[in-house]
């Protein structure tokens with residue numbers, strides 16, 4: 001078990017029994033877990049190479065209990081890690097070993113849907129997929145759709161500014177959130193959003209639980225499109241698929257989704273889901289068009305022409321809704337399907353300009369060979385949001401170290417191409433060192449000052465999202481030490 005906080009013991013010297021006694025005064029027994037065996041499911045998230053046993057898990061039933069929990073832990077300087085579905089791929093929901101996990105699992109009510117205004121108010125523990133399920137009877141849906149949507153929560157989506165396959169046309173979580181209810185570190189409650197002028201909502205969305213705990217949000221709903229068409233094109237070279245993506249967008253077409261899978265991803269997903277993918281292909285593009293029938297027909301003929309121009313070896317349209325779901329099922333299950341290729345996988349998340357797709361994919365391939373590890377690519381090509389999935393056996397310290405170094409090298413390649421170190425999975429504990437590469441000292445000082453303004457005692461998700469200035473100054477933290485993954489350094493800045 002890798003403890004990302006192993007050097008942090010001195011900073012938060014809270015005794016376990018003391019914390020449990022304090023929480024037991026405000027939470028009923030059914031809302032508090034303190035036994036290590038019962039807390040095991042909370043020790044890690046979707047990036048299991050990082051894990052830690054918390055002091056306690058609090059599962060409040062309502063906002064009063066949640067606010068009181070924050071107040072008491074803030075008074076005592078105890079770290080708090082908010083947790084939604086626990087699907088973060090950047091170690092965002094990993095517990096702090098001197099801290100308390102604050103689960104939003106009981107905040108799962110959809111408060112109301114207003115079909116006329118196309119708005120929905122829901123608690124933050126509501127699953128992403130449950131929002132569209134609730135909106136469907138009104139002919140509406142919630143557009144951001146991370147592939148983890150059956151498990152991840154609205155609060156986690158807001159904290160990570162989550163994306164998904166349909167975000168190319170409909171925007172990320174940020175574009176679909178109208179307001180949030182935020183409980184601050186000291187337990188005070190803020191309604192954020194729908195303001196004119198200086199509105200802190202843009203700070204809160206994507207803040208990775210560093211500024212407050214989201215308990216409710218109002219989100220936009222959209223009409224379910226009357227017509228949807230999914231095309232699957234195969235290519236004998238991944239660079240041809242990359243060029244086709246750039247050409248489709250350059251032609252002024254905005255598909256609802258435009259996803260690319262490379263050969264390894266095709267083979268792994270096909271074995272897992274039997275989606276009907278052409279296994280000999282070096283790449284496939286899944287291009288979904290939606291809207292009114294005439295527009296979709298026009299876009300389809302234009303896309304088919306562009307695919308042909310870029311040497312697609314075949315192009316099939318899903319014949320019905322069942323086949324459309326099947327084509328998507330392979331894409332959505334690609335990460336779990338990686339388990340068929342190797343015991344573990346390490347999913348990266350970088351963004352690049354679309355024009356650099358072919359070049360960066362080539363670099364990733366070369367880097368994979370250099371580090372002796374296979375890399376599978378399955379990603380939101382239309383957004384230029386890469387997800388290189390490094391295949392490894394994490395029980396082998398040498399492979400783990402090489403995977404970590406390869407991941408860093410891939411993110412450096414994204415930065416070199418004019419991109420960013422994260423597209424949608426956040427920084428968490430995973431990309432602290434890469435933050436030093438992307439942001440200047442002045443920019444990081446401003447970000448740290450913002451965190452201080454909301455959370456002066458630094459109890460919310462300490463050691464995540466923002467590297468200390470010293471960590472960046474030392475620079476050497478980037479390197480893996482003694483076969484262990486790097487850990488956040490939590491000195492005061």
Ligand SMILES: Cc1cc2nc3c(=O)[nH]c(=O)nc-3n(C[C@H](O)[C@H](O)[C@H](O)COP(=O)(O)OP(=O)(O)OC[C@H]3O[C@@H](n4cnc5c(N)ncnc54)[C@H](O)[C@@H]3O)c2cc1C
Nearest residue numbers: 084085086087088092146147153155156159163209214424
């Ligand atoms: C198979 C798989 C596929 C995925 N596909 C996608 C994808 O397509 N697109 C994408 O964007 N991501 C994807 N992810 C990553 C992940 O699902 C998202 O980041 C998601 O938004 C996390 O939501 P969660 O509820 O699980 O949050 P958690 O993992 O519980 O927490 C994530 C972060 O948010 C904070 N947080 C959680 N709830 C709150 C709250 N109420 N208030 C304040 N902070 C909070 C946590 O402290 C943590 O820092 C995928 C993950 C997996 C495992």
